[in-house]
Amino acid sequence: MPELPEVEITRRHLADAMVDRAVTGVRISHPRTIRHNASGAEVKSLLLDRRVEEVGRHGKFLLVRLDDGHTMVAHLGMSGRFSIQTRDGEQAPHTHFVATLDDGSEIRFIDPRTFGFIAVYDEDELVDSGVGRLGPDAWLSPLDPAGLTSALAGRTAPIKALLLDQGLVAGLGNIYADEALHKAGIHPLRRGGDVGEEDAGRLIRAIREVLARAIESGGTTLDDLAYLLPDGQAGENLAHIGVYGREGEACARCGEPIERIVVRSRSTHFCPKCQT
DNA sequence: AACGATCCCTGTTGGC
DNA sequence: TGCCAACAGGGATCGT
Numbered sequence: 001m002p003e004l005p006e007v008e009i010t011r012r013h014l015a016d017a018m019v020d021r022a023v024t025g026v027r028i029s030h031p032r033t034i035r036h037n038a039s040g041a042e043v044k045s046l047l048l049d050r051r052v053e054e055v056g057r058h059g060k061f062l063l064v065r066l067d068d069g070h071t072m073v074a075h076l077g078m079s080g081r082f083s084i085q086t087r088d089g090e091q092a093p094h095t096h097f098v099a100t101l102d103d104g105s106e107i108r109f110i111d112p113r114t115f116g117f118i119a120v121y122d123e124d125e126l127v128d129s130g131v132g133r134l135g136p137d138a139w140l141s142p143l144d145p146a147g148l149t150s151a152l153a154g155r156t157a158p159i160k161a162l163l164l165d166q167g168l169v170a171g172l173g174n175i176y177a178d179e180a181l182h183k184a185g186i187h188p189l190r191r192g193g194d195v196g197e198e199d200a201g202r203l204i205r206a207i208r209e210v211l212a213r214a215i216e217s218g219g220t221t222l223d224d225l226a227y228l229l230p231d232g233q234a235g236e237n238l239a240h241i242g243v244y245g246r247e248g249e250a251c252a253r254c255g256e257p258i259e260r261i262v263v264r265s266r267s268t269h270f271c272p273k274c275q276t
Numbered sequence: 277a278a279c280g281a282t283c284c285c286t287g288t289t290g291g292c
Numbered sequence: 293t294g295c296c297a298a299c300a301g302g303g304a305t306c307g308t
Contacts, residue, residue, distance in 0.1 A: 001300085001301070032285085077285095077302060078285095079286085079287085113284090113285050113286050113300090113301085114284080114286080115284075115302060116302090130304080157278075157280085161280090166303080173301085174300095174301070266301070267300080267301090279307105280308085281306085281308100282305085283305085284301105284304095285301105287299105287300095288298105288299085288300090289297100289298085289300105290296105290299095291295105291297090292294105292295095292297105
């Protein structure tokens with residue numbers, strides 16, 4: 001499922017295809033895909049004839065900046081992906097949104113489980129939206145150990161739950177939160193307030209390593225949920241996954257079997273021996 | 277304020 | 293073999 005690395009790779013593809021191009025057509029075929037705006041017709045009117053200035057990202061949100069100050073926000077949810085195609089390319093099932101650009105290419109949003117969405121905001125609305133409540137991006141503006149320690153001070157929730165809180169750090173999802181905690185040697189159930197500055201430093205380094213590796217290798221494509229890059233390729237990062245989805249397998253560091261528990265109704269994978 | 281539970285949704289899977 | 297319940301999960305929202 002898409003987390004920061006997959007969204008970042010998507011961003012790069014979208015930037016290549018969209019920057020300095022104008023939107024010449026919009027088709028919306030699933031109302032639920034539009035979240036903030038009143039209707040698909042409103043989104044269409046806000047996008048039509050606009051030129052794309054840049055494609056940014058904050059956490060797992062894609063930010064397509066338009067030449068009139070509006071921003072098209074896209075979130076992939078858990079099954080969303082973009083496909084960049086020529087107009088005559090075959091349309092995949094669950095294609096809910098298509099933008100045509102002035103070079104004839106099409107930006108298509110495909111999302112079977114419809115947890116993803118697209119919205120167009122003006123500047124004020126963007127600040128009030130979920131995007132405005134995000135913490136610092138885990139990749140672009142990482143926390144420093146002292147800052148993270150003070151942000152965690154007094155927090156009783158398990159560190160795993162806090163890493164998934166996008167208001168604290170933006171971009172981590174279930175896979176990379178588990179991977180970072182494993183790499184840092186921190187037990188997922190440890191209270192946030194019990195993560196000292198040394199462990200916070202280890203955790204920050206682990207987050208960066210895990211994200212860097214994942215971005216390099218094209219993101220994580222799980223067997224059962226075919227996350228594909230916008231060019232249709234699968235990511236290769238599964239080979240670098242240490243604990244996620246590996247219940248019962250030997251920990252690569254100590255050989256102990258990986259355990260799976262449920263934290264905040266999210267499956268959580270860890271090594272009971274080298275994570276404390 | 278912080279935390280946890282619930283809901284949304286559908287393709288896949290596992291149990292009987 | 294076939295059916296159906298359970299499961300997966302990001303983020304919004306709500307109750308405690």
